[in-house]
Amino acid sequence: MIENNQKSNKNTRREFLQNLGIVGVGSLLAGSAFFAARKYDSKKTAADRVKVLTAENKLVEIEKSAITEVEKTPATQLTYLQKQGRDGIAGSRFVMVIDLSKCQNARKCMSACQNAHHLRPEQHHINVLKMQETETTQPYYMPKPCQHCDNPPCVAVCPVDATFKRQDGIVLIDNERCIGCRFCIAACPYSARVFNWQEPLNAQADEGLVYNVELNVPQKKGTISKCLFSADRVREGKLPYCVSACPNGVYYFGDENEDVVTNGTTKESFRFKKLIADNAGYTLMPELGTKPRVYYLPPKGKSYPFQEKDREEAAEHLPI
Amino acid sequence: MSERINSEKITADLLRPIRLNKGFMVWMGVLSISLLVCLFAYFLQLRDGMIVTGLGDYVSWGMYISNFVFFVASSLIGMLISGVLSLLKQKWAAPLARIAEIIALAFAAVAGLVIVMDMGRPDRLLNVFIHGRIQSPILWDVTVITSYMIVSALFLYIPLIPDLKICAQKLTNIPPFARKIYEFLSLNWSDTPVQRELIRKSTRTIAILIIPIALAIHTVTSWLFANTSRAGWDSTIFGPYFVAGAFVAGTAAVIIAMFIFRKVYHLEEYITEFHFDKIGQLLVLVSLLYLYFNVNEYMVPAYKMKRADAFHIHELFVGSHALLFWITQLGGLIIPIILLILKPFRKPIPMLVISTMVLIGSWLKRYIIVIPTMEHPYLPVQNVPLKFSVYTPTLIEILVTIAPMIMVLLIITVLAKVIPIIPIHETIEHQQEIASKKK
Numbered sequence: 001m002i003e004n005n006q007k008s009n010k011n012t013r014r015e016f017l018q019n020l021g022i023v024g025v026g027s028l029l030a031g032s033a034f035f036a037a038r039k040y041d042s043k044k045t046a047a048d049r050v051k052v053l054t055a056e057n058k059l060v061e062i063e064k065s066a067i068t069e070v071e072k073t074p075a076t077q078l079t080y081l082q083k084q085g086r087d088g089i090a091g092s093r094f095v096m097v098i099d100l101s102k103c104q105n106a107r108k109c110m111s112a113c114q115n116a117h118h119l120r121p122e123q124h125h126i127n128v129l130k131m132q133e134t135e136t137t138q139p140y141y142m143p144k145p146c147q148h149c150d151n152p153p154c155v156a157v158c159p160v161d162a163t164f165k166r167q168d169g170i171v172l173i174d175n176e177r178c179i180g181c182r183f184c185i186a187a188c189p190y191s192a193r194v195f196n197w198q199e200p201l202n203a204q205a206d207e208g209l210v211y212n213v214e215l216n217v218p219q220k221k222g223t224i225s226k227c228l229f230s231a232d233r234v235r236e237g238k239l240p241y242c243v244s245a246c247p248n249g250v251y252y253f254g255d256e257n258e259d260v261v262t263n264g265t266t267k268e269s270f271r272f273k274k275l276i277a278d279n280a281g282y283t284l285m286p287e288l289g290t291k292p293r294v295y296y297l298p299p300k301g302k303s304y305p306f307q308e309k310d311r312e313e314a315a316e317h318l319p320i
Numbered sequence: 321m322s323e324r325i326n327s328e329k330i331t332a333d334l335l336r337p338i339r340l341n342k343g344f345m346v347w348m349g350v351l352s353i354s355l356l357v358c359l360f361a362y363f364l365q366l367r368d369g370m371i372v373t374g375l376g377d378y379v380s381w382g383m384y385i386s387n388f389v390f391f392v393a394s395s396l397i398g399m400l401i402s403g404v405l406s407l408l409k410q411k412w413a414a415p416l417a418r419i420a421e422i423i424a425l426a427f428a429a430v431a432g433l434v435i436v437m438d439m440g441r442p443d444r445l446l447n448v449f450i451h452g453r454i455q456s457p458i459l460w461d462v463t464v465i466t467s468y469m470i471v472s473a474l475f476l477y478i479p480l481i482p483d484l485k486i487c488a489q490k491l492t493n494i495p496p497f498a499r500k501i502y503e504f505l506s507l508n509w510s511d512t513p514v515q516r517e518l519i520r521k522s523t524r525t526i527a528i529l530i531i532p533i534a535l536a537i538h539t540v541t542s543w544l545f546a547n548t549s550r551a552g553w554d555s556t557i558f559g560p561y562f563v564a565g566a567f568v569a570g571t572a573a574v575i576i577a578m579f580i581f582r583k584v585y586h587l588e589e590y591i592t593e594f595h596f597d598k599i600g601q602l603l604v605l606v607s608l609l610y611l612y613f614n615v616n617e618y619m620v621p622a623y624k625m626k627r628a629d630a631f632h633i634h635e636l637f638v639g640s641h642a643l644l645f646w647i648t649q650l651g652g653l654i655i656p657i658i659l660l661i662l663k664p665f666r667k668p669i670p671m672l673v674i675s676t677m678v679l680i681g682s683w684l685k686r687y688i689i690v691i692p693t694m695e696h697p698y699l700p701v702q703n704v705p706l707k708f709s710v711y712t713p714t715l716i717e718i719l720v721t722i723a724p725m726i727m728v729l730l731i732i733t734v735l736a737k738v739i740p741i742i743p744i745h746e747t748i749e750h751q752q753e754i755a756s757k758k759k
Contacts, residue, residue: 110703122704123377129702144699153548159458160444160451179447180370180440183458185380187548191697195380195440198371221369222440285698288549317700320630 077210082174085213085231088166093293094229095169096145096243097252097261097275100299103128103141104248105307112245117225118202118217123194125227126242130314139306139314140299143250145242146171146192146227147284147292154184154193163224169256169293170231174213175223184224189288193226229253239264256293326755327748334740334747335490337585344737351730358723361716362437370440373717376708378701379694383713383721384438386686390569391431391724392465392541393562393682397570398424398472399534400606403527412598414750415590415742419577421476422741423570426731428469428537430724432462437720457543464536471533475526476735477505478519482745485509538562545689551621551628552693561613567606568653569682575599575675577732579668581741590742593667600666603678607657614653631696640710641692648688652681 050064072080105128113125125145132139148171155165162178165171173193185193199221200206206218214231230240238244243251243264254261254272261272275281276295283292306314365372375382401420405413436442452459488502509515539559546558555561578599582591618636621629636645656674659665665674691711695701701709713721 122708124703127703129700131700157456157458157547159453159456160447161453162447162451177444177447177451178441179444181435181438181458182380182440183456183544185377186545186550186694189549189698191378191699191701194377196369197373197375198369313700313702319627320625320634 074208074210078176081210081212081214082176084235085172085174086164086166088168088170088231089235090167091257092168093256094148094234095254095256095261095272096148096229096240096294097272097281097297098143098294099250099252099279099297100140100142101297101302102248102250103143103299104304105130105141105310106247108245108247109143109242109251112241113227116217116230116241117215117228118200118206118219119194119225120201123225125192125194125225130310132314132318135315135318138299138302139311140302141306141310142296143242144190144192144284145294146229147190147290147294148227148229150291150293151289153187153189153290157183157187159183163226166231168234170229170234171226172213172228172231173216173224173226175216175220175225176211176213178220178223180222180224182224189285189290190292193224196221196223196225326751330747330751331486331490331744333587333589334742334744335487337736337741338487338491338738339493340737343584344733347733348730351726351733355723355726355730358719358726361719362723364716365437365720366442372714373720374707374711374713375717376711377704378697378708379691379711381438381690381694382711383687383717384434386683386690387721387724388431388434388438389541389562389686389690390683391427391434391728392537393566393569393686394573395424395427395431395468395472395570396534396538396563396566397574398428398475399530400567400570401574402475403530403534406527407524411750412595414746416574416578416595416599417479418476418739418741418743419581419736420570420574421472422732422735423573423577425469425472425476426728426735428465428472429731430727431465432469433727434724437724457540457547460540461537461544464533464540468530468533468537471526471530475523475530478526479523479743479746480739481506481509481519482511483740483743485511486744487740535563538566545693550693551626551696551698552632552689555617557613557616561610561617564606564610564613565682565685568603568610568678571599571603571606572675572678572682575603575671576679579672579675581736582668585741587742590747596668596671597663597666600660600671603675604657604660607653607660607678611653611657614649628696628698632692635692635696636688641688644684645688648681648684651677652685653678656681 048064049061050067051059051061052067053059107128109126110124110128113119114121114123117125119125127144129142129144130139131142148169150165150169152163152165152171154163155171158164159181160177160179162175163171163173163184180195182195185191185195196219200219202218203221209218211218212232214228214235216225216228219225230238230242233240239253239262240251243253246264249263249265251264252261252270252272252275253264254269256272259272260269261275262269275297279297280300281295281297283295286292373382373384398421401413402417402424406417436445439445448458448462452462484502484506488499488506491499491502539562542558542562545553546555548554575596578591578595582588618633622633622637625633635641656678659670659674665671695709695711
């Protein structure tokens with residue numbers, strides 16, 4: 001019994017020393033591992049971490065490995081599109097130039113526009129009008145989109161901020177918010193706006209589509225629609241639907257800040273200010289002070305005849 | 321002693337209509353059924369969209385908006401009779417004050433609904449409060465019409481307090497709960513000098529307060545048009561022009577109501593030919609004022625014939641709206657003025673006919689203001705169906721337009737059934753004053 005006790009004492013001492021060694025080495029290893037890990041971690045910060053904007057608009061930093069992709073719900077996608085649509089494109093001021101000496105009433109712009117925005121045949125974001133100013137002057141065709149005024153009467157009267165002016169000069173309409181009072185139609189001197197008097201053309205096919213304010217699709221019953229300068233195409237760096245569709249080189253589109261406009265048919269680019277200055281460009285009804293962003297080049301030296309059948313309609317608008 | 325009998329007779333006479341009788345029930349039944357039919361038309365509009373109306377992308381405001389302007393206009397009469405005339409100490413108007421206030425309140429309360437019926441998305445009405453932009457005249461309109469409705473309700477209620485007490489005490493044949501309501505609403509009125517002074521002061525305050533608010537509601541309503549640059553609307557006199565027109569419409573409405581209540585409630589001793597004569601003169605006065613604004617409104621652009629104005633003036637004077645225009649101007653304004661200047665026409669029955677002409681003319685006038693302008697925008701109307709360039713109201717649209725009119729009649733009928741249509745307390749006070757003067 002005593003012997004056993006002595007033995008166990010001996011064992012205890014030995015074991016203690018043994019254990020001490022193990023613990024010592026262990027903690028040394030652990031410490032160095034910890035140190036290494038920390039060093040590795042701090043090294044990782046720059047390359048393997050990523051800044052993320054949360055849905056609450058807070059900027060945070062997380063490890064790339066911690067990212068799991070979440071499928072976008074229609075709601076989050078709508079929020080994103082609405083924000084992007086209302087913000088517009090920083091640094092740009094979009095303008096359109098319409099050369100009336102080229103327009104032959106081909107109406108490719110009208111159909112391209114109606115296709116893109118899912119419009120009924122009588123709904124025109126862009127409408128080619130037969131114009132005649134006085135009895136002695138020649139009639140001509142005049143495509144008329146929204147003028148995207150810098151002092152837009154429609155935006156002023158809208159009671160709910162459904163129609164708004166963006167920093168890039170484009171005037172949009174948010175049909176998620178529009179109450180359908182049609183005050184903007186009354187206020188617009190260019191008759192540029194249309195209303196969805198009934199269920200829109202593609203109502204069933206468009207169901208479930210996330211609303212893009214830059215395309216105004218899907219259209220909604222009881223709300224306004226209008227020309228958007230093809231804000232969705234412009235965001236991708238492309239020319240508007242009507243501009244690209246024109247076979248006759250009527251349209252130029254570009255950025256006033258860059259002073260460049262591009263012809264939709266020939267794809268040639270011009271200095272915007274020079275084009276306007278050289279061709280006596282003007283805006284519609286400047287006396288109203290709306291400051292349109294659509295410029296017209298006068299129908300000088302037309303290379304085509306005005307169709308006989310259209311004369312009567314053009315003459316209806318002559319002064320009494 | 322005679323004075324006491326007199327006041328008892330007054331009380332009895334003026335309380336007599338407050339009971340449910342067969343005529344009232346039948347009238348309410350007719351109104352309710354008609355309202356249901358009209359609301360069904362509105363349901364169709366909600367279901368199928370506004371395609372069921374005659375509106376289009378060019379004439380996008382039609383009968384609903386002209387109806388709205390008419391409603392706001394008619395509601396202004398409360399301010400003219402109870403406000404302006406009482407401040408000018410025109411005692412003859414005192415018995416008509418309550419009729420005017422009831423009409424004002426009914427039209428103001430329903431005006432908001434008329435606008436909702438014109439909205440493409442009435443389900444988003446709350447957006448006006450959530451996303452409201454103060455730059456838009458619609459926000460101003462919402463603000464002032466709500467204010468006017470509240471002030472008009474107070475203007476009806478405060479002078480009514482003594483009468484409510486009389487109702488609670490003297491109406492013996494009504495159920496107890498109804499008496500309790502009268503008692504509760506009379507706010508412990510006990511006819512003390514302090515209370516009398518309080519009522520007098522607050523009525524006077526409201527009479528003053530209501531004038532700018534009433535001017536504001538119709539001025540702002542006129543700005544819904546004048547703040548656009550369309551030919552026919554782009555006018556600086558639209559505010560006073562609309563206000564003057566409102567007095568014409570409202571006075572005609574009050575004359576019609578006077579005639580009907582006088583007949584149905586047997587109030588010949590209280591609404592006398594003298595009152596008709598006086599309010600006939602008032603109608604001439606406001607009509608002349610309105611005529612003056614009309615001359616300005618049409619003569620100035622017609623003289624210059626600027627391109628867009630010329631289209632508008634041409635359409636009105638000799639074009640497609642000429643018949644309606646001349647019917648409105650002659651039948652609703654000029655002929656009534658000529659007739660009412662002559663004393664023999666300022667009698668109840670001729671005045672009923674003339675006022676009906678004026679009231680219909682007032683409605684048509686709003687139509688003439690809203691629609692022709694929209695048919696002629698600056699740029700030609702092309703490549704759209706004929707429906708878009710020529711406005712023809714549909715049956716559904718007409719029914720939806722009638723719905724709010726029925727609502728107004730319902731409100732007036734009910735109010736005129738539960739409260740004395742002529743102020744009892746004031747009438748007695750007035751009689752006592754006359755009696756004491758005689759002594």
